[in-house]
Amino acid sequence: MVQIYSIGGGKGGVGKSFISVNLGALLAIQGKKVVLIDLDLGSSNLHTFLGLREPKVGLSSFLNKTVNRLEDSALDTCIDGLSVICSLNSSYASANLLHAQKLKIIRAIKNLPFDYVFLDLGAGTHINTIDFFLVSNEGFFVFTPEPTSIENTLRFIKTVYYRKLKSILTQKPFNDIVKELNQKSESGVVKLDDILYLVHSQNPDRGRLLQMELEKFKFRFVLNCLHKQVNPALGSNIEKVCNRHFYSKFQFLGNVSYDDRVYQSICSKKIFVQKYPYTPAVTDLKLIVKRLTDEDSDLPHLRGYNEKI
């Protein structure tokens, strides 16, 4: 079964692509079949991280039916077992994906013949980004220890959570509650807590069901660019607070320490873990991969609900 990880984070420049490329590379070196998908539509650059110039095929070839299967649009990279599906860089209108196209991509992603799929998402909380994020229940947030990044990440989490909530609520048992919510929302913005409270108070059984659905969700954090002067407990503190205030599970995977050589590896268009394999940052990344693979066996798989979106 394919394991899909979506990598988001709200803010741009925090290292989403860097983390996806390097985690993917580490898994491929371990002998896994990994594919990276550039879903940062409109401003894609994953191929540059991998040193590929002007990719011939990509997502666009799949959408305009030059290739039949999504896996045929994958390109090999300098690491065995690591493939990449580049974004649609041919058309300038491609950032605005049609709903049907989006569904087509999501369906194809779920049937990819790979061990691991990394979805590299763009910044912001555009609905396409959120929906691609929700392709898997295994969300990855990359953030840096700055207020701006944390602000955007928390906003992103809230948006994802809200979208998820809405997708659960559109299912049959919640129809009447949704009706009532729609009446209420005319007067103002409906807050997350209000929805949960409303469902709980009207029908405790359904409230519990809703809670269970949200609990199946699992979010992970990676704290990138950790400078020495930052408290290394920041990540675990965020994990603690989020676990208290959301129903879903949050897990802090680890810090990636700041390294000037990351800049050099990007400039030379080489993969960081390959160019500088013995740096502290790579050790950090390896630890994150280990934490990921160690628990693969007991992951909750809940893909049915994402079909609805």
Add this chain to the structure above:
Amino acid sequence: MKKFDSLNYYELLDVPAAATSLDIRHGYKNALSLYHEESLVTYDLFSDGERAKIIEKIEEAFSTLIDKNLRAIYNKKLAELGEIDGSVLEKDEKQGPIPIFNTRKKIYGDVFSERIKQKIQTKETQELTAQILIKDKISGADLKKLRTVLGVQLEDIFEVARIQVAILEAIEKDELDKIPSNIYLKNFLKVYSKFLYLDSEKVVKGYLNNMDAHEKKIGTGSVE
């Protein structure tokens, strides 16, 4: 997983139910640092209103847990709800303040002298002390006899008075060559007799007389 509202005060401050007041202070400080306005961790997670409510709850948790009486009442409530183990409460009540400046020496000495006081009031020992004090010469053996009747170990005296056991033994055995010079001896005898509730002046006088007699004996013996 619990929603924030359902957290009890201990969970809120992230301390165990058996936490000491120091732990609680630490937990309070940490909780405040998480939810503080300037905190990086919860930046933009809450509106100002929500944040104020959370901080208020933390303050409430802290002021309850840090107050001994309020905490006991709260613990009872939690134990009834089954959220914490009742056995923790009993332990809490038994736990008294730990004296920092009371050394073991003092506590030990008090208990020790209390024990002797009780024994010394019995007829048998009173007669024995009277017999010893009447004598002109008091030997180490006399002192030892009284000491064993009272059930005092040499180690007990050492614990409190810090006189070496070897010296005490030498005094009791009248080993003149091991006994320290008179000025120390007098003091040691004073302390020793205080332990056995004897008149220290009489003991010192009697013991020195006894020593003199011994020395003369040895002196004359060596001449012969």
